[in-house]
Amino acid sequence: xxxIQSNEGGGKHKKGGSKQKKLSVHIDFTxxxxxNMLLITFFMLCTSLSKPQTMEISMPSNDKKxxxxxxxxxxxxxxxxxxxxxxxxxxxxxxxxxxxxxxxLKLSSYDPSGLRAFLLKRNADAVSKIEDLKQKKxxxxxxxxxxxxxxxxxxxxxxxxxxxxxxxxxxxxKNLIDALDxxxxxxxxxxxxxxxxxxxxxxxxxxxxxxxxxxxAVN
Amino acid sequence: xxxxxxxxxxxxxxxxxxxxVTVLLLTFFMLTSTFVKKEPVQVTTPASVSEIKIPETxxxxxxxxxxxxxxxxxxxxxxxxETLTKVGKEYNITFxxxxxxxxxxxxxxxxxxxxxxxxxxxxxxxxxKLLAKYGIPTDSIDNQFKVWVKNARATNSExxxxxxxxxxxxxxxxxxxxxxxxxxxxNRYNLITALKNESAKK
Numbered sequence: 430x431x432x433i434q435s436n437e438g439g440g441k442h443k444k445g446g447s448k449q450k451k452l453s454v455h456i457d458f459t460x461x462x463x464x465n466m467l468l469i470t471f472f473m474l475c476t477s478l479s480k481p482q483t484m485e486i487s488m489p490s491n492d493k494k495x496x497x498x499x500x501x502x503x504x505x506x507x508x509x510x511x512x513x514x515x516x517x518x519x520x521x522x523x524x525x526x527x528x529x530x531x532x533x534l535k536l537s538s539y540d541p542s543g544l545r546a547f548l549l550k551r552n553a554d555a556v557s558k559i560e561d562l563k564q565k566k567x568x569x570x571x572x573x574x575x576x577x578x579x580x581x582x583x584x585x586x587x588x589x590x591x592x593x594x595x596x597x598x599x600x601x602x603k604n605l606i607d608a609l610d611x612x613x614x615x616x617x618x619x620x621x622x623x624x625x626x627x628x629x630x631x632x633x634x635x636x637x638x639x640x641x642x643x644x645x646a647v648n
Numbered sequence: 649x650x651x652x653x654x655x656x657x658x659x660x661x662x663x664x665x666x667x668x669v670t671v672l673l674l675t676f677f678m679l680t681s682t683f684v685k686k687e688p689v690q691v692t693t694p695a696s697v698s699e700i701k702i703p704e705t706x707x708x709x710x711x712x713x714x715x716x717x718x719x720x721x722x723x724x725x726x727x728x729x730e731t732l733t734k735v736g737k738e739y740n741i742t743f744x745x746x747x748x749x750x751x752x753x754x755x756x757x758x759x760x761x762x763x764x765x766x767x768x769x770x771x772x773x774x775x776x777k778l779l780a781k782y783g784i785p786t787d788s789i790d791n792q793f794k795v796w797v798k799n800a801r802a803t804n805s806e807x808x809x810x811x812x813x814x815x816x817x818x819x820x821x822x823x824x825x826x827x828x829x830x831x832x833x834x835n836r837y838n839l840i841t842a843l844k845n846e847s848a849k850k
Contacts, residue, residue, distance in 0.1 A: 458663030465670035469677060476681030483810060483838040484698040488830055513819070596819040602712075603694040603815035605822065606841055610696045622826070 484609060489621055503591045509551065511544070511592060511608055512629050515599025519544060519608070526632055534636045539607045548615035551590050558583045559616050584618025592620040595629055685721065686755045688779040689713035694815035695844035702838060706806045708797070709840070711756060712813035716821035717783030718793055719758030720800075727804045728752055734799040735761060735792075743768075758784045761792055786824045794828045801834070809837035 505524040512520040512534075519537050521544065527533035537543040549556055559580055566576045583589075594608050605622075612620045691713060704723075711719040722728050729748045736743050739761045743751070747768045751757070754775070759767045759782045767775060767782075786793040801807055809829065813822060829837065 455660075456664075457660075458667040461667045462663050462670055465667065465674055469670060469674050472674070472677035472681060475683060476677070477684045481693065481702055481812075481840045482696060482698050482843050483700050483702040483840050484696055485700060485836070485838050487836045488826065489835070596823070598818060598820040598823070600819040601815060602813045602817040602819065602822050605819060606694040606696050606815070606839065609839075610698070610844075613697055624823070 484606070484613075486609065486622070503593075507588070507590050509548075509590050509592045510629070511594045512625070512633060513594065513596040513600040513604045513608055514633055515597055517601075517604065519604070520633060520636065521547070522632070526628060528628070528631065528635070531632075531635045531639060534632045536636070539604075539611075544608075544611055545615060548590070548592075548611060548617060552615050552617055555583050555586065555589050555616050555618075580616075581618065584616050586618075589618060592617050594620060594622045595625045596622070597625060597630075597633075686776070687711060688719055688756055688758070688776070689717065689814075691812060691814045692816075693812060693840055693842050696839075696841035697844055698841060699843070700838075702810060702840065703808060706804060706808055707810055708800050708807045709810045709812055710825065711758075712811065712817050712821060712825065713783075714814045714816045716817065717758065717780075718786050718821075718825065719756045719779070719783060720793075720796055721756040722800065722807075724804070725752045727800065727807075728754075728757075730803045731796065731800045732764075734802065735795055736764075738795055738799070741765065758782055760785055761795075786821075786828060791828060793825070794832060797829065797834065798832055801832070809834055810840050811837060812840040 508525075509521060509523050510526070512522075514520060517539065519539060520534050521537055522534050537547065562571075562576060562579055562583070565571050566573070571579070592612060594605070594612075596605055596608075609620075611617075689711065691711060707723050709721050711721065713719075722731070729752055732743060732748060732751050741761065741764070743765070747765065750768045753772075756779070758779060763782065767778065770778065784793045784796060785791065797809070811822075811825065829835075
């Protein structure tokens, strides 16, 4: 629908010079806009803008050849075991499980006031160090690389807790991610995902029955 | 009688500016977006605070749906064909070039190897419908998933494994997949999550 408007006869004639018509070119862009809009709609509907986030984890090797000597023992005072049970419930115990006392297993939650508060308290030293480091980075005293290096050193340093995450078959994938998330939030550098042992299953059952099982075992 | 002259106004709007804007928007969308991959099952990933972006190339993504079906996809078509040939060899199945061509075009695959030939013979629409019913077997007796991953790794050593699972998936399924990966000494992998804004300070 392009149209060319020529105003003939309107122009003044120069002395017998060549007649130059003044052409004003009007192109109607409406169809062009229509087409572009269609394309935009197509791109908006068929594409995803944001790339998904990811979480990197490394699992321990389950090579049978690894001997006891190669394994590093975790100090009982630094060990925390999380047991993700079904129905969005989470249990934890510290150190070596006490099968006789059902109260050694603590029921917690995925809320900030539950597991996170506990882990932040246990890891308070590392958390405060990381906070300092973050401040330093904000003040541009250290570079990003140094920050990452030092932060990982602090997270894996002495005295930081080691968390063993064990999940029940009824726990969901979301539970696992939530637990891993808490590790990231609470700056826990040493954590591992492990398999449930019959001991943990017993502990949970014992907790739910308020110590009935251990009483029976004693009798 | 004097006539009231009504000025004739032309209602033509200059669309040039509008066109400029739309072209700009179009360019923006074309450059920033990536196409959504066709997935046989709807998967809602759980949210996490992790801010690492997934790399773009050399990805072997493992898709796990809530009922525990496992699907796989790779981003390089050449690798896909090579993997298929290698997996076929382990199960004594040879694929014709036509079948390989069809396999290349699949965005996600996840069919037991003995059904693969029949599956590849189907039309694309029928494949889409059927794929959601299958899934790669992961049980310990017939762990084809392990074979696929092993051969994919043999094809491309720079492959990164990414697990994309629905948030309601029972841990049992995840455990099976993780154990299979551990058996193959694939100890590092990525878990795909959605973004959640939260920090230690509540």
